[in-house]
Amino acid sequence: MAVKPRIKLDKKEAKKGDVVEVKALVSHVMETGQRRDAAGNIVPRKILNKFTCTIAGKQVFAADFETAVSANPYIQFKFKAEQSGPVVLTWTDDDGSTIVGEETITVT
Amino acid sequence: MTPTFNRRQTLALGAGAMSVAVLGPLPGLAKNDSEEAIKKFTGGKTPVQGKIKLDLPEIAENGNTVPMTVTVESPMTEQSHVTDVLIVADENPRSGVVTFHFSPASGVAEANTRIRLAATQDVIAVAKMNDGSFFMSSKQVKVTIGGCGG
Numbered sequence: 195m196a197v198k199p200r201i202k203l204d205k206k207e208a209k210k211g212d213v214v215e216v217k218a219l220v221s222h223v224m225e226t227g228q229r230r231d232a233a234g235n236i237v238p239r240k241i242l243n244k245f246t247c248t249i250a251g252k253q254v255f256a257a258d259f260e261t262a263v264s265a266n267p268y269i270q271f272k273f274k275a276e277q278s279g280p281v282v283l284t285w286t287d288d289d290g291s292t293i294v295g296e297e298t299i300t301v302t
Numbered sequence: 303m304t305p306t307f308n309r310r311q312t313l314a315l316g317a318g319a320m321s322v323a324v325l326g327p328l329p330g331l332a333k334n335d336s337e338e339a340i341k342k343f344t345g346g347k348t349p350v351q352g353k354i355k356l357d358l359p360e361i362a363e364n365g366n367t368v369p370m371t372v373t374v375e376s377p378m379t380e381q382s383h384v385t386d387v388l389i390v391a392d393e394n395p396r397s398g399v400v401t402f403h404f405s406p407a408s409g410v411a412e413a414n415t416r417i418r419l420a421a422t423q424d425v426i427a428v429a430k431m432n433d434g435s436f437f438m439s440s441k442q443v444k445v446t447i448g449g450c451g452g
Contacts, residue, residue, distance in 0.1 A: 226418075252407065253405065254405055254407040254408055255403065255404060255408055255413075256403040257403065257415070258400065258401040260399055261398075261418075262394050262396065262398065262399040262400070262417050262419070263399065263400055263415060263416070263418070264368075264416040264417060265366070265367075268414075268415060269413070269414070270371075270413065270415070271402075271412065271414070272408060272409050272410045272412055273407055273408055274378075274407055276407060
């Protein structure tokens with residue numbers, strides 16, 4: 195599924211030690227597995243259960259989502275700029291597929 | 303004299319009956335496994351109140367998407383930082399909401415996401431520090447429309 199997450203860094207160039215804020219939004223149904231369809235059958239659970247953020251290969255932030263995270267999950271967090279490199283955001287689906295988004299941070 | 307209802311009384315009766323239907327089971331009976339989830343997270347330790355700021359609206363008009371910000375007071379250095387923050391909701395069909403994993407590279411232990419709340423309830427945050435101590439904080443959110451397919 196070619197879902198393109200929307201990612202925004204509050205600054206793309208930062209001084210070493212600056213705190214950078216990341217905002218990311220991805221479209222996903224986040225089906226809880228507790229709803230029933232019109233025929234009365236339970237709609238199977240399908241959520242993004244894991245989110246990670248790595249910068250230049252090092253994990254700085256992660257989150258485990260449960261069913262109580264809203265549809266089209268939005269996440270906002272911060273990191274301390276240490277080195278330049280790709281900021282890779284990965285969401286893992288219940289079915290094992292992943293949604294990956296990437297931005298670049300330049301640290302001076 | 304036969305009891306007659308004017309329009310206003312009839313409407314009031316209808317609204318009363320509806321609110322009973324919507325409220326469903328009495329609050330306090332529908333507790334889920336949030337306490338066990340916290341125990342599992344802390345390994346049986348009792349968390350200390352404080353250090354965490356949970357920013358949630360007092361009243362959520364739509365329980366399907368309630369913005370939530372968690373901030374933990376911590377210098378976030380290698381020596382002293384927050385490692386994990388567990389968020390649970392005690393009246394949702396399932397207690398787990400989200401777990402954040404921080405690292406010293408986070409700079410600030412702060413995260414924001416949007417959550418589902420099925421009913422008026424307490425949202426509880428438990429933070430785990432790198433030295434093995436635990437802190438907790440909770441906040442009640444009044445929900446007017448439930449968020450779990452309700």
